[in-house]
Amino acid sequence: MGATPRISPSISIAIVGSGGAGALTTGNSLLEAASTAGWHGLFTRTLGPQIRGGEAAGLLRLAVHPVDCLADQFDLLIGIDWLNAHRFGAEIKTGPQTLVVSDPRGGEPPPMVIQSGARVVEISMKDMAKSIPDGRSNMIALGIASRLLGFTVEQVFGPMEKRLVDKGPAAIAASLAGITVGFDAAAGIDFGPRLAVPTPSAARRWLLSGNEATALGAIRGGVRFAAAYPITPATEILEWLAPSLAKIGGVLLQAEDELAAINMIIGSSYGGTPAMTATSGPGLSLMIEALGLATSAEIPVVVVDVMRGGPSTGIPTKSEQTDLNIAIYGMHGDAPHLVLAPQSVGDCLFTTQWATYLAEALQAPAIVLSDQFMGQSRAAIERPADVAFVGARSLATEISSNYKRYAMASNGVSPMAIPGTLGGQYTADGLTHSERGTPTSGAGDHLAQLDKRRDKLERFNYGDHWASVEGTGDLAIVTWGSLTGATREAAGRAAADGLEVRVIAPRLLAPVQPERLAGALAGVKRILVVEQTHSAQFHRYLRAHYDLPAPVRVFHRPGPLPITAGEIHHAIMDWR
Amino acid sequence: MSSLVMSATCRPADYKSDIKPIWCPGCGDYHVLMSFTRAFAQLGLPPEKIAVVSGIGCSSRIPAYTNCYGFHGVHGRSLALAAGLKVTRPDLTVVVASGDGDGYSIGGNHFLHACRRNIDMTYVVMDNRIYGMTKGQPSPTTEPEFDTALTPGGTGMAPFHPLVVALASGANFIARCFSGEPNETADVLAAAIGHPGFSFIEILSPCVTFRPDEKAWKDQVRPAPVAATDDKGKAARRLMTDDGFNIGILYRGNRAPYQPAVGPNGTDLSVLESDFEL
Numbered sequence: 001m002g003a004t005p006r007i008s009p010s011i012s013i014a015i016v017g018s019g020g021a022g023a024l025t026t027g028n029s030l031l032e033a034a035s036t037a038g039w040h041g042l043f044t045r046t047l048g049p050q051i052r053g054g055e056a057a058g059l060l061r062l063a064v065h066p067v068d069c070l071a072d073q074f075d076l077l078i079g080i081d082w083l084n085a086h087r088f089g090a091e092i093k094t095g096p097q098t099l100v101v102s103d104p105r106g107g108e109p110p111p112m113v114i115q116s117g118a119r120v121v122e123i124s125m126k127d128m129a130k131s132i133p134d135g136r137s138n139m140i141a142l143g144i145a146s147r148l149l150g151f152t153v154e155q156v157f158g159p160m161e162k163r164l165v166d167k168g169p170a171a172i173a174a175s176l177a178g179i180t181v182g183f184d185a186a187a188g189i190d191f192g193p194r195l196a197v198p199t200p201s202a203a204r205r206w207l208l209s210g211n212e213a214t215a216l217g218a219i220r221g222g223v224r225f226a227a228a229y230p231i232t233p234a235t236e237i238l239e240w241l242a243p244s245l246a247k248i249g250g251v252l253l254q255a256e257d258e259l260a261a262i263n264m265i266i267g268s269s270y271g272g273t274p275a276m277t278a279t280s281g282p283g284l285s286l287m288i289e290a291l292g293l294a295t296s297a298e299i300p301v302v303v304v305d306v307m308r309g310g311p312s313t314g315i316p317t318k319s320e321q322t323d324l325n326i327a328i329y330g331m332h333g334d335a336p337h338l339v340l341a342p343q344s345v346g347d348c349l350f351t352t353q354w355a356t357y358l359a360e361a362l363q364a365p366a367i368v369l370s371d372q373f374m375g376q377s378r379a380a381i382e383r384p385a386d387v388a389f390v391g392a393r394s395l396a397t398e399i400s401s402n403y404k405r406y407a408m409a410s411n412g413v414s415p416m417a418i419p420g421t422l423g424g425q426y427t428a429d430g431l432t433h434s435e436r437g438t439p440t441s442g443a444g445d446h447l448a449q450l451d452k453r454r455d456k457l458e459r460f461n462y463g464d465h466w467a468s469v470e471g472t473g474d475l476a477i478v479t480w481g482s483l484t485g486a487t488r489e490a491a492g493r494a495a496a497d498g499l500e501v502r503v504i505a506p507r508l509l510a511p512v513q514p515e516r517l518a519g520a521l522a523g524v525k526r527i528l529v530v531e532q533t534h535s536a537q538f539h540r541y542l543r544a545h546y547d548l549p550a551p552v553r554v555f556h557r558p559g560p561l562p563i564t565a566g567e568i569h570h571a572i573m574d575w576r
Numbered sequence: 577m578s579s580l581v582m583s584a585t586c587r588p589a590d591y592k593s594d595i596k597p598i599w600c601p602g603c604g605d606y607h608v609l610m611s612f613t614r615a616f617a618q619l620g621l622p623p624e625k626i627a628v629v630s631g632i633g634c635s636s637r638i639p640a641y642t643n644c645y646g647f648h649g650v651h652g653r654s655l656a657l658a659a660g661l662k663v664t665r666p667d668l669t670v671v672v673a674s675g676d677g678d679g680y681s682i683g684g685n686h687f688l689h690a691c692r693r694n695i696d697m698t699y700v701v702m703d704n705r706i707y708g709m710t711k712g713q714p715s716p717t718t719e720p721e722f723d724t725a726l727t728p729g730g731t732g733m734a735p736f737h738p739l740v741v742a743l744a745s746g747a748n749f750i751a752r753c754f755s756g757e758p759n760e761t762a763d764v765l766a767a768a769i770g771h772p773g774f775s776f777i778e779i780l781s782p783c784v785t786f787r788p789d790e791k792a793w794k795d796q797v798r799p800a801p802v803a804a805t806d807d808k809g810k811a812a813r814r815l816m817t818d819d820g821f822n823i824g825i826l827y828r829g830n831r832a833p834y835q836p837a838v839g840p841n842g843t844d845l846s847v848l849e850s851d852f853e854l
Contacts (some may be wrong), residue, residue: 036854206852216848225664244848249841251663256689260656263649267629267660270647271668275660293650380854419645419661419668422624427639427646438595439640439648 005194010063012071017080022138027058032159035380038198044377055084068485072566081106134174143182210374211236213348221356222391224250225275227264233372234306237278262287272418276302297428300359306375318560319372338366339510343484345379360391399423412456473500479530490568534558588613604755604781614762635675635702652682655690670697680716691745704783712786748773750827755781773833800824
């Protein structure tokens with residue numbers, strides 16, 4: 001054995017292989033083992049566009065505390081093979097502290113890795129796998145990683161047996177044998193860091209992806225109908241909803257395209273059943289016209305956009321925050337609606353639930369801007385608390401006569417008659433309409449209904465959930481979405497350097513909350529805006545709608561490379 | 577009010593709203609509206625249990641002229657909206673109204689998939705072979721040589737054959753009607769509503785303003801010479817070879833309507849959350 005291990009609060013591991021090599025299974029299994037044993041963790045995958053035969057890497061960070069972003073550098077890099085690993089060069093940062101486990105039969109580690117000064121240890125994973133009937137290199141890799149991380153073999157066996165329960169005893173035996181061989185092969189390797197022991201917690205632990213959390217959030221908020229058109233990276237939301245809705249009396253319809261999907265959910269909601277769909281940028285573009293209809297006809301719907309690189313087909317498998325503009329400004333006409341953005345895997349649940357609640361309460365469409373990073377990451381988290389946000393629409397149930405669907409009301413919300421309600425018959429319309437819903441081109445009705453739809457959103461009290469605001473320094477970082485995690489971590493490092501930093505991340509992007517942001521920014525002397533776009537969309541949005549009472553710097557970069565806590569920390573310290 | 581009571585007392589006028597249609601005088605769609613209200617009265621359906629869903633175009637104005645629940649949505653998407661409504665509210669009678677531009681051009685893809693999906697609803701397309709609301713552009717059913725400002729000398733394209741497309745795509749009931757025969761059309765509409773699955777009715781409905789030549793349709797239409805078949809092969813031959821003026825129910829299929837697999841209503845979400853428990 002080498003030197004005494006260095007105890008670390010967080011360790012990052014990357015497992016690389018060509019598509020089909022099983023790198024993602026290895027990473028997922030490590031996360032399952034670690035989280036069963038009480039650690040927190042975040043697992044994200046990065047892959048090329050190929051379904052098979054491309055490149056795949058599982059990126060994993062294990063920690064004693066919840067983590068919402070990856071680390072700047074990796075402590076351990078295992079190459080099951082290196083066939084296409086050079087494509088990840090920029091995504092998998094290594095350095096002198098990195099241990100690389102390489103199979104000599106799988107090619108050479110990429111030059112960037114060698115040049116970083118990383119230590120390389122060779123283990124013949126492929127040959128070891130061959131010595132086991134139906135053995136696979138990725139199980140050898142799992143055994144190696146388990147030993148280096150300080151797990152026992154049993155801690156890894158349990159989750160693997162659960163994972164393979166449908167594959168039968170032979171598959172389980174082959175995997176466990178592979179893990180054992182890898183575990184033994186790693187004996188004597190000096191890795192260096194060792195995960196600190198997790199604090200025991202009585203809280204129930206969940207392991208789920210942001211996309212799954214999003215789907216459950218919608219259901220908790222009351223959604224019982226979904227329309228589905230597949231698109232990367234949102235499909236897992238729909239695939240989780242299909243069997244789940246059926247278990248609780250709901251329905252999912254596969255649509256022929258996104259135009260159908262958005263109209264299906266409008267139809268469902270018009271009939272009284274709260275409804276959602278999930279898509280990504282190209283699909284949101286197709287849904288925009290009907291989102292205007294839902295705005296005009298005051299039909300609550302929830303559309304989740306799991307953002308990916310754009311424009312056009314862009315980079316379907318990589319994250320970006322570039323659908324902000326279309327979500328806020330995409331509709332023609334003056335079309336006030338809700339736009340919300342979750343901030344972490346766990347927050348995908350809360351924010352989508354809140355979005356559903358708000359859409360129902362305000363009879364307006366809500367767009368939820370998630371992204372590929374959050375959506376497709378799996379995290380071990382404490383079970384998100386049950387919150388009281390369950391959609392409750394104002395309904396017209398007892399109607400005497402002369403029902404006015406769009407009657408003026410002090411809060412702008414008029415009771416909605418659901419088909420089947422006697423005396424409530426009206427025609428929902430995308431045409432400008434009167435209080436009764438009758439089409440009109442009159443200036444008075446047009447203005448009155450525009451006012452109504454604006455006022456109902458602006459007069460609502462959104463409470464403290466509009467943003468997460470942390471810290472008290474006179475440097476404020478304003479960011480949003482999945483970058484909140486990396487920003488918080490950067491602020492933590494700045495605090496360790498003696499610099500207090502405020503982190504403000506709006507969860508509610510529309511309607512805008514200028515007074516609340518002004519309060520959050522009170523007293524700041526510098527404002528750093530952090531976002532993952534090329535054109536600084538979020539900065540422009542802030543400039544358009546808010547007062548920024550101090551000098552502003554913007555740190556922005558498009559995908560596909562994630563913006564790390566280290567880079568944000570650097571931008572902070574650069575401006576002290 | 578139960579449907580039983582309605583059937584004893586209801587009149588077509590019960591299904592008309594107080595909004596005065598703004599169609600051109602002589603438009604075939606007035607008669608289609610009449611057929612709607614007569615069919616609803618004939619079936620004794622409570623107006624609040626009917627939803628009339630439409631897109632954009634002259635024909636799509638019809639929901640607001642009925643005393644039913646209505647949805648006048650965006651151009652071409654009425655079938656999708658109606659699908660979401662019907663699968664979550666199977667208790668409602670859902671009738672979708674469209675035109676040849678709304679239904680066959682911008683909404684063409686939804687037409688194919690609504691036929692395939694076979695949800696229990698009735699789709700009525702008022703076909704006047706022209707875009708009337710935008711003042712006379714060719715639609716998918718316009719004759720190739722028909723001259724318009726947008727297509728001088730005609731489109732040169734063969735017209736779309738909606739009934740054949742409906743049959744090939746899986747519609748479960750196919751009929752052709754003529755707006756000038758509102759009683760016969762009402763009977764067909766009532767039969768279509770009563771038939772399980774996706775029912776499609778093409779109603780020839782003249783545009784007197786941009787297609788005055790269509791006034792001659794009243795002399796061209798005739799009852800279909802043979803009764804409706806449930807044989808897709810026979811129906812295909814008949815639909816492919818007729819001249820477009822055979823009126824009546826032409827095909828009645830027996831596919832089971834789409835029925836989503838739905839478990840019991842539940843508010844206990846622990847059955848779902850167990851997916852995530854460690």
